Amino acid sequence: GQCVAVCPVGALMEKDDTDQVIKALADTDMTVVFQTAPATRVAIGEEFGLEPGTDVTGKLVTSLKDLGADYVFDTDFAADLTIMEEGTELIDRLNKFLNGEKTALPLLTSCCPGWVNFYESNYPDMLDLPSTAKSPQGMFGAVAKNYFAEKLNIDRKKMFVVSVMPCTAKKIEADREELKEDGNPDVDVVLTTREVARLIKLANIDFVNLPDGDYDSPLGESTGAAVIFGVTGGVLEAALRTVYEVLEKKTLPRVEFEAVRGFDGLKVATVTIVGQDINVAVAHGLSNARKVMEEIKNGNPRNLHAVEVMACPGGCIGGGGQPYHYGDGDILKARTNATYQIDEAKVIRKSHENPAIKALYEEYYEEPGSEIAHHQLHTRYTYRERY
Numbered sequence: 001g002q003c004v005a006v007c008p009v010g011a012l013m014e015k016d017d018t019d020q021v022i023k024a025l026a027d028t029d030m031t032v033v034f035q036t037a038p039a040t041r042v043a044i045g046e047e048f049g050l051e052p053g054t055d056v057t058g059k060l061v062t063s064l065k066d067l068g069a070d071y072v073f074d075t076d077f078a079a080d081l082t083i084m085e086e087g088t089e090l091i092d093r094l095n096k097f098l099n100g101e102k103t104a105l106p107l108l109t110s111c112c113p114g115w116v117n118f119y120e121s122n123y124p125d126m127l128d129l130p131s132t133a134k135s136p137q138g139m140f141g142a143v144a145k146n147y148f149a150e151k152l153n154i155d156r157k158k159m160f161v162v163s164v165m166p167c168t169a170k171k172i173e174a175d176r177e178e179l180k181e182d183g184n185p186d187v188d189v190v191l192t193t194r195e196v197a198r199l200i201k202l203a204n205i206d207f208v209n210l211p212d213g214d215y216d217s218p219l220g221e222s223t224g225a226a227v228i229f230g231v232t233g234g235v236l237e238a239a240l241r242t243v244y245e246v247l248e249k250k251t252l253p254r255v256e257f258e259a260v261r262g263f264d265g266l267k268v269a270t271v272t273i274v275g276q277d278i279n280v281a282v283a284h285g286l287s288n289a290r291k292v293m294e295e296i297k298n299g300n301p302r303n304l305h306a307v308e309v310m311a312c313p314g315g316c317i318g319g320g321g322q323p324y325h326y327g328d329g330d331i332l333k334a335r336t337n338a339t340y341q342i343d344e345a346k347v348i349r350k351s352h353e354n355p356a357i358k359a360l361y362e363e364y365y366e367e368p369g370s371e372i373a374h375h376q377l378h379t380r381y382t383y384r385e386r387y
């Protein structure tokens with residue numbers, strides 16, 4: 001940490017997790033690393049009077065640097081990494097299926113802890129279905145405290161990782177034993193979008209007039225596939241962009257998969273890859289998730305191969321830690337549109353083309369699904385009592 005500007009107001013804080021971050025920022029011995037989730041950049045501006053759907057990515061980066069962050073990185077980088085690991089898992093399972101071997105299908109996405117908690121407590125007999133890939137937040141923490149701490153030549157205990165998340169369930173996720181090493185968490189504190197806004201206000205930072213900052217390197221580079229993780233259907237679309245190109249060994253004619261976009265509670269689509277029909281479904285909101293899970297439990301009549309679930313309506317853009325939206329469809333739509341615009345404006349829109357991800361595999365993780373990748377980037381599921 002470098003900056004103590006926000007410390008004197010500590011006593012005025014309501015009970016939240018910002019005080020721990022203030023402490024770490026004031027500790028000159030601690031390297032403080034921030035990551036910002038995809039959905040936060042299209043919503044946090046609302047806390048400062050900006051229109052819903054204003055993309056304030058650059059201002060968010062600058063504000064975190066002004067607070068005293070040593071590094072500001074992007075969860076989107078880890079979302080690209082998630083696609084590499086989860087996409088490889090999906091390809092492995094599809095190959096087995098196509099060869100007539102027994103395998104666990106459909107693959108369920110595992111990046112939403114609201115959903116993970118739900119299936120662990122409600123469907124303990126089906127825990128072979130979810131991808132073992134950690135969520136982007138979890139992967140980021142593992143990369144930061146292993147690869148990046150080694151690179152800086154510091155003890156992982158001298159690094160403090162702060163997540164900026166749209167989500168309160170992410171706090172519980174960060175506390176999982178599987179996301180710790182010898183008791184030291186990969187992510188030290190999770191702040192919601194609203195908590196971060198409060199921190200910025202307490203530090204008297206004039207957010208609206210901040211210049212745009214750039215994410216630090218190398219955990220700050222990301223593609224359009226990563227940012228759409230923030231909206232319902234986005235994780236599956238990102239995975240399809242990569243899975244298609246890896247299996248077909250050719251460039252996608254069109255990167256947008258319109259069929260998995262939009263606000264229908266349950267979207268079903270069929271994509272033909274290497275001559276095979278791949279059936280996918282996208283659910284948002286846990287009542288829709290339950291519907292699709294009951295269907296799978298009862299014999300998977302639609303022959304689904306991959307299913308994305310997000311617990312919040314609209315996906316993370318409608319998360320419980322975001323500026324209050326009161327279920328207002330216009331606000332959710334504005335945040336969604338802004339997300340797709342960020343994707344469209346990116347030069348690189350497929351996770352497997354992210355040069356920083358390629359370099360990370362070359363330098364450290366070898367290849368998706370390698371032993372070290374499994375050790376650091378994957379997790380496991382167990383039956384849990386209801387949260």
Ligand code: SF4
Nearest residue numbers: 112114167312316319
């Ligand atoms: Fe969190 Fe909701 Fe996003 Fe799930 S959908 S990760 S619960 S914000």
